[in-house]
């Protein structure tokens with residue numbers, strides 16, 4: 001049985017690293033790419049190559065930003081009394097889509113998961129505490145996945161932030177258990193945000 005040329009095999013291996021892409025889909029995508037014009041492939045590869053150069057993380061909130069000031073930290077447009085704690089920069093875009101939330105964000109970058117070697121020090125909570133003290137933040141909304149790791153992290157945050165006398169809420173768990181925010185539709189997320197509860 002003959003096999004795919006090495007270049008196709010390599011491409012398939014990379015495509016399979018993408019979420020939700022299995023063997024069949026990656027094979028289909030690899031052959032699709034093969035049918036593109038040379039110029040399109042060149043352009044595509046340039047965008048991939050420059051991805052990390054063109055995008056950086058905001059040193060304050062951890063959200064993604066391009067050159068210039070951070071959109072999510074613009075104090076003239078945001079409600080600086082509320083801080084929403086999220087695990088990854090993508091969650092900020094999901095919450096913005098609901099058009100309900102106008103406050104500040106803070107990206108943790110990870111969730112607690114002792115099995116995967118993610119411990120409290122990896123959350124860098126000192127940065128959160130510093131921001132809470134610097135701004136007049138009255139409420140912290142914890143917007144983490146409704147998973148074991150999300151729950152563990154939320155409880156830890158609650159314990160650590162309790163002495164700061166800030167109102168702490170978490171998205172209402174109208175979110176299905178075990179779900180990640182990525183797969184929640186806009187309505188469910190809006191409702192969960194509106195119905196957030198003290199924890």
Ligand SMILES: [Zn+2]
Nearest residue numbers: 058061070073
């Ligand atoms: Zn920012």
